[in-house]
């Protein structure tokens with residue numbers, strides 16, 4: 259059994275999509291980051307950076323339960339455990355990891371800044387909105403070029419697609435018109451149509 263600690267955000271949904279794609283046995287604990295539950299001692303013991311997502315795998319390949327935070331690390335761990343969505347060696351493995359890192363270090367943090375300055379900042383900061391908005395458009399351009407010759411971000415459906423999809427699903431939050439990026443748009447519809455993606459995007463279920 260895998261315990262998933264999450265909230266209804268793109269980083270959390272990367273992991274719920276992955277667990278659904280794998281058909282893994284998991285149970286969800288919600289960490290309401292709007293109510294500061296991420297700062298509780300019991301959660302920090304699992305996720306020392308006090309951010310979701312985090313997992314505890316009670317049934318690892320050997321030894322003690324495995325605790326992990328950072329969505330990219332969790333995706334790699336699960337991909338290797340189940341031997342799916344990441345080649346175990348060869349150029350394809352590193353192509354996938356490269357695009358996973360593009361999401362982790364580029365698209366995620368930058369789109370997140372746009373969300374913050376457009377939706378949460380206590381006052382308008384035009385410089386920040388412009389800077390992060392331009393960088394967001396540039397990153398969509400990079401993704402669009404990559405997808406102009408490929409069905410998926412890497413060679414096959416992989417953790418690079420799983421990491422990127424929930425962020426692109428928030429395109430309206432970062433003021434991106436998907437029609438301006440036809441290859442991203444085509445890819446987005448393809449990934450959105452997967453049953454496991456639909457299920458993973460609905461986690462955590464909140465009344």
Ligand SMILES: N[C@@H](CCC(=O)N[C@@H](CS)C(=O)NCC(=O)O)C(=O)O
Nearest residue numbers: 267269291296309310311328329330
């Ligand atoms: N690089 C981290 C980022 C995680 C992250 O930013 N999580 C946000 C929600 S999407 C969070 O828990 N924020 C709570 C806080 O910062 O206090 C990852 O990919 O796991």
